[in-house]
Amino acid sequence: MGEARVDPDNRATTRSQALYQRARSVIPKGVYGHYGPAIGEDSPVFFESSSGAHFTDIDGNTYVDWMCAYGPMILGYNHPVVDEAAARQMEAGNTVSLAAPVLVDLAEKLVDMVEGADWALFGKNGADSTTLAVMVARAATGRRYVVKVDGGYHGSAAWMQAPGNPGTISADHELVLTVPWNDVAALQQILDEHGDDVACFISSPYHHPVLADNELPAEGYWPAVEGMCRKAGVVIVADDVRAGFRINLAGSHVEYGFQPDMVCFGKALANGHPIAALVGTNELRQAAGDTFYTGTQFFNAAPMAAALATLQELEKIDGARLITNIGTRLCAGLVDVASSHGHDLRSTGVPGMPYFRIAGEGGFRFHARWIAECVRRGAYLLSYHNNFVSAAHSDTDLKATWDIADQAFTSLSSTELGS
Ligand SMILES: Cc1ncc(COP(=O)(O)O)c(C=O)c1O
Structure with missing residues (x-):
């Protein structure tokens, strides 16, 4: 599976969105239950494949997955x-x-x-x-x-x-x-x-x-x-x-x-x-x-x-300790990136299941926009739910996520600050 990085300017979700429309005609709400609220106009909806800490959607975009299937994936997909x-x-x-x-x-x-x-x-x-x-x-x-x-x-x-x-x-x-x-x-x-x-x-x-x-x-x-x-x-x-x-x-x-x-x-x-x-x-x-x-x-x-x-x-592998360590680094890195852009990112809960929120300006709307920009670049996070860390998340995944977070803030800085 390729590196989890997506070019936001050339990223398509057309196949996902088309299949979602098909789904809506035969399945109430199309994709339902706890998977439903994550779907927006620009979201990946269906996966093609998964491996380790990554999944690839049916449009060919590969993401580093910080939702871990809402928790079940703890050792990596297809372990x-x-x-x-x-x-x-x-x-x-x-x-x-x-x-x-x-x-x-x-x-x-x-x-x-x-x-x-x-x-x-x-x-x-x-x-x-x-x-x-x-x-x-x-x-x-x-x-x-x-x-x-x-x-x-x-x-x-x-x-x-x-x-x-x-x-x-x-x-x-x-x-x-x-x-x-x-x-x-x-x-x-x-x-x-x-x-x-x-x-x-x-x-x-x-x-x-x-x-x-x-x-x-x-x-x-x-x-x-x-x-x-x-x-x-x-x-x-x-x-x-x-x-x-x-x-x-x-x-x-x-x-x-x-x-x-x-x-x-x-x-x-x-x-x-x-x-x-x-x-x-x-x-x-x-x-x-x-x-x-x-x-x-x-x-x-x-x-x-x-x-x-x-x-x-x-x-x-002493899984809980390993996951706690990876989660601690994920959170600290994201908080630092946010701070370098002048934002106060709060991480609550335990490091293996962090809930993120940008405090202050823009409130939840700004936070949700930032998360959406992260997703557009290949870091699959959710704005309204705790995220999940697995033993399969590597140093490369952490670095990619921090870089993506940084670019996501940059992309928003001109349009969103103070809104
Ligand atoms: C704390 C807690 N208990 C119970 C459940 C229910 O589990 P399931 O969705 O597998 O029935 C969940 C699901 O998110 C949960 O988070």
């Missing part, structure tokens, strides 16, 4: 070790009338790797693991309410969506209570009012909403939450679907000093192969076994083999 493990399992069998031995190998690996995990169950998407976690918490406690953080995302099932979203009804949200992030007092108030009917508190380990600065836990936040939930008999569910394996291979909770009762994984677990996992403690083993939650594809063996290979590879 030979992972894909070979999946292919080998595929040859032996993928979806068969019996479970494959790799089911047990993978569960053992997660129990071994993840701090506090005594068992594992598998599904396909992150929402499978968050849904199952809530069901297990309810089965274990006999309680009804779920407490979540305002703006926290746990998937697209009706109860997880914002009230009023099309297709949801008020009953979907009746048993979901929300608290602001980092607000121990608000959580205590809810536990005081509803404590004996609260099954679980579900939250990502740090707060990564869209269109807002991402926020790390305040000093002492998680230990305080843990203490309050233990006292009230409320199950703690860490939703590590997005951040999992980019902060700490033993679970992001280790970094923030608390022990959840269950941890949800998805996204990066198999470097893009479809599988999610829920792990939990012995106290919840009985409830987890009693809870019926399954799907036709849940026993696909090839994604399990891919997940096992991904975890082994991440351990081998």
Whole structure:
């Protein structure tokens, strides 16, 4: 795959845009769900190929990809070790009338790797693991309410969506209570009012909403939450679907000093192969076994083999630390480039999943224009969502991205400053 650099003056997206128009006649919205909002008049929409930290769109433009498929790509696209493990399992069998031995190998690996995990169950998407976690918490406690953080995302099932979203009804949200992030007092108030009917508190380990600065836990936040939930008999569910394996291979909770009762994984677990996992403690083993939650594809063996290979590879290369280092350099370099043009670029969240925002003049509009200019030059970033760093991003990718960022600022300086 060629170098990720695109000439903005000769870049075409005509094939992508034409196919998008075709898509719109047979697929509602054309490209939907979380892939939809990224599409603008000038966007690449469809890929032709991918390799390492790059993808090439169907117009032949190659990008360094800082979205990593919204998280799943952690070792690089088409990773030979992972894909070979999946292919080998595929040859032996993928979806068969019996479970494959790799089911047990993978569960053992997660129990071994993840701090506090005594068992594992598998599904396909992150929402499978968050849904199952809530069901297990309810089965274990006999309680009804779920407490979540305002703006926290746990998937697209009706109860997880914002009230009023099309297709949801008020009953979907009746048993979901929300608290602001980092607000121990608000959580205590809810536990005081509803404590004996609260099954679980579900939250990502740090707060990564869209269109807002991402926020790390305040000093002492998680230990305080843990203490309050233990006292009230409320199950703690860490939703590590997005951040999992980019902060700490033993679970992001280790970094923030608390022990959840269950941890949800998805996204990066198999470097893009479809599988999610829920792990939990012995106290919840009985409830987890009693809870019926399954799907036709849940026993696909090839994604399990891919997940096992991904975890082994991440351990081998000390993946979370490597990604954190690359992300730290990415952020520092972009902040420096911005500063050299007189802009205050803020990078929030963790280095492996940075959320960028240009503070001050021009606000979000200027920021979005700058990101669009980066995309036009071959650095695929998103303006309104956290970006993702992988172990496959090289020094060359970093340098290319800083150069692109620099040129993007230059291109905007005459037209946008002060607008
Ligand atoms: C924190 C978190 N939890 C759960 C999910 C849902 O995962 P999926 O889209 O695979 O169902 C997501 C997806 O973005 C997520 O970021």
